[in-house]
């Protein structure tokens with residue numbers, strides 16, 4: 001075998017190889033297990049020839065490695081150039097999700113009360129008539145007890161019609177002082193229209209301690225109303241009736257359109273009704289085993305949808321649940 005000629009041919013082929021694949025083909029041809037040089041090396045008997053063959057093989061190997069390296073780098077450079085991404089190019093704007101308006105208001109109310117030192121507690125959406133009505137002092141035959149206004153699951157079980165049962169469950173579970181709010185869904189057998197949906201949300205508040213007065217209640221609600229609707233708004237409280245509070249009041253905020261002068265929005269009264277409240281009726285304390293001589297308390301229950309509507313002045317409550325982005329993305 002003419003080792004010299006073989007080596008020259010191999011080195012020339014390596015130099016001529018124009019791609020990594022071509023270099024690999026040259027390697028297989030001259031250095032592969034079944035090619036002439038390795039076969040000769042396996043059969044060689046004298047040291048001198050062995051040395052010469054090995055030296056030639058090593059030179060070819062070195063040339064293959066160098067060429068392969070060189071081509072590899074060139075190919076990488078070309079790909080980097082071709083597939084270059086300009087990270088500074090502007091991209092299309094990403095749509096970001098957002099919280100539903102009612103969730104936003106729910107969290108806002110929770111934050112307001114957490115800031116006042118209240119706890120946030122959960123209630124139950126499936127309630128017994130005992131907690132939804134009896135414990136709250138609803139007399140037998142009260143219209144709310146009728147299956148025409150309340151969704152019954154069975155004779156003694158309802159979808160809660162208000163968050164007020166959470167007052168009773170909270171008091172049963174702990175001794176005063178109690179400062180809690182509880183927010184969530186409530187259910188009524190209403191036909192949906194612009195101002196009613198059969199599922200809506202309420203915030204229930206309850207404070208029980210020694211020496212709590214009506215002034216504590218109106219002070220707290222005044223703080224809440226201004227935090228929700230603006231510091232410039234005025235507040236007013238009028239007597240009302242609820243079975244579970246005595247006395248009961250209804251909270252009003254000055255009309256944002258006419259500022260009290262009277263207009264169509266406030267039905268010419270200057271005031272807009274927000275929701276109910278009152279001093280906890282001692283009958284509830286009796287039910288949960290609190291000492292009604294020692295403790296007094298206040299409670300309130302407002303609709304979150306109503307707060308949303310008053311704040312954003314949309315005309316139809318049902319918009320909140322239609323999931324039309326043109327509506328929901330405004331908030």
Ligand code: DAH
Nearest residue numbers: 162245276277278299300301
């Ligand atoms: N539960 C009443 C309702 O759904 C709202 C309410 C009024 C809750 C007065 C209260 C309260 O805690 O004191 O209409």
